[in-house]
Amino acid sequence: MAHGAAHAHTRRTATEPHYRLRCQGCDALFEDDGFLLECPNRHEPALVVAEYRNTRFEPDAGVEGVFRYRRWLPGTRVLAGAGSGATYRSERLNRVLGLPGLWVAFNGYWPERGATLGTATFKELEVWPVLSRIPRPREQVLVVASAGNTAAAFARACSLNTIPCLIILPVAGAACLRFPDALHPCVKIVSLTGCADYSDAIALANRVARVDGFVAEGGVKNIAKREGLGTTVLNAVETIGRIPDYYFQSIGSGAGAIAVYDATMRLTRDGRFGRRPPRLVLSQNQPFVPVHRSWRAHRRELVEIDDEVGKNQIRQITAHVLSNRRPAYSVRGGVYDVLTGSGGDTRTADNLETLQAKRLFEEVEGIDIDPAGAVALATLIKTARYGGIDRRALILLNITGGGRRRQHRGTKLRAARVALEIDGKELQRDETLDRVVGLFR
Ligand SMILES: [Zn+2]
The missing domain is CATH 3.40.50 (Rossmann fold)
Known part of the structure; x- marks a missing residue:
């Protein structure tokens, strides 16, 4: 790694990097060596964020997939095979739900709608920027x-x-x-x-x-991973033309929600798309809901869940991908902070509500969705039903996975x-x- 840093230094003299990293704990600024996960200074845990030289939102029209937003992604290389999700509005779905301002960010495999994520989930968005950020990826x-x-x-x-x-x-x-x-x-x-x-x-x-010889991908601490997930809202704002009023997503680690908040804050500084980030409405699958319990108890610290109790709850949830027992909740710049900063809130759905939402989406839209996406939809349905949202508001619903059956139809x-x-x-x-x-x- 020392060798890598020296090498990066010689290159820097040739071209200015297009971003720097800033610690949200102490405001220190860093040049990125491609590996940095956290600030070396001693203080409470804090996430680093990227600050790009280009403060205007300018998608690269010549590039398809996640690298379309490469001016606001760390890393330097454009890799082969990257797909993207698609943002669309469905009159039929909106009529059924009574929400005319609803847009869907479909992060899965649905080529007819322009969603081309080969593994059918939004986790694919994070992978390409992570690989693009590693200076010489074949050496470790x-x-x-x-x-x-x-x-x-x-x-x-x-x-x-x-x-x-x-x-x-x-x-x-x-x-x-x-x-x-x-x-x-x-x-x-x-x-x-x-x-x-x-x-x-x-x-x-x-x-x-x-x-x-081994290097950690780094999880939520990896800025490239979060920025990749944040392209969901960049794609949405490029399509819609403005920042949504509400953003609904189910969460495990919370990386996606943090990323969407950071990306929309950057868009607010551009100024052409709105002045406020969306209210984040983040959901979990009952009975495993540590973020919800912590937020509703007005705690910055995550509630303690006994190991055995946690494992038992995780076995019961239908959306297994939401089973993170150590979400990025308390860390500076994490879920607690983005909920606070956006005026957001948390919601939950049980397995039956999740299954019903999944069926509804499939009937109306003609495409299968993952349980995690259905958790978010179920909480949107409940929030709308009980008057918890202005029905004319511009709402972005992240369907974080879908189209697996659609994919099986075309490919073995x-x-x-x-x-x-x-x-x-x-x-x-x-x-x-x-x-x-x-x-x-
Ligand atoms: Zn720091």
């Missing part, structure tokens, strides 16, 4: 912990661009790993069985990332090969770490 192994969708997106992108990648996920998420073609062998998948969940995957990934998908299975009881052993690292030696 990128380590990714995931509940499922992020894994699928990294696996596909790294396979397409032959970037070595280790993916660690709980066995429940392995169902997401289905692709039209076999993955390149530079991508290795480790599946955690037994009682292990997403948090266990994160813990193991952190241990592996400390080994020489096959399950990716799992390189190693680890039982939850073996996680702490040293030899477990050796076996994982050994996949790349």
Whole structure:
């Protein structure tokens, strides 16, 4: 990494970087070395944000997919294979819901609408900027912990661009790993069985990332990841012409919601699209709702959830991708701050409400959606029904995954090969770490 920093320095003299990083804890400014995840100064945990030289919102009309917004993305390279979601308004859906100002950000696979995310979820938006930001991505192994969708997106992108990648996920998420073609062998998948969940995957990934030659993808702390997710609202504002009044999304880590807030704040400084960020209405799937409980209790600290209770709740929710037990809630610039800054609120939906919303969307729009997207829709329906929203307001609903069945119709998908299975009881052993690292030696 020291070598990388020196190299970056010689390059900098040739071209000014198009962005710098700013710590939201102490306001320190940094040049990006492509790896920085947090501020080195000692203070309470804080996220870094990007400040771009170009303060005007200028999509690159010559580029399709997420790199269309590359002037407001960290990283420098444009990679092959990047798709995008699509923002659209459906008269039929809006009539059924009685919300004429509703727009859908469909982040999945629905080519007829212009949504071309090959893994059918918005997690794919984060992958391309993350890979674009790493200075020489083929020299280390990128380590990714995931509940499922992020894994699928990294696996596909790294396979397409032959970037070595280790993916660690709980066995429940392995169902997401289905692709039209076999993955390149530079991508290795480790599946955690037994009682292990997403948090266990994160813990193991952190241990592996400390080994020489491995580098952590970084999760919510990775600015490239958040900025990629934020392109959802850039795409929406490019389509609609102004910043929405409300933004509905279901959350796990909260990275997407934080990103949308940061991106709209940047748009407010441009000035042509509105002066305020949207009110964020963030939702979780009952009974696992730690962010909701913390926010409604007016707490900056996340409520404590006993390990066993948490795992038991996670087993009960239908939207498994929302099962993050350590969301970016309290951290400076995190979910608590963006809810506060936007005048936002939290909502919940249970499994039955989620299923009903899923069916409604499929009947009206003719496309399948993931449970996580249905959680957000269910909370929008309830909020509208009980008068919690001005019905003429401009609302953006993020359908964070959809079109899997649509994709199966056109393409035969096959399950990716799992390189190693680890039982939850073996996680702490040293030899477990050796076996994982050994996949790349
Ligand atoms: Zn700082």
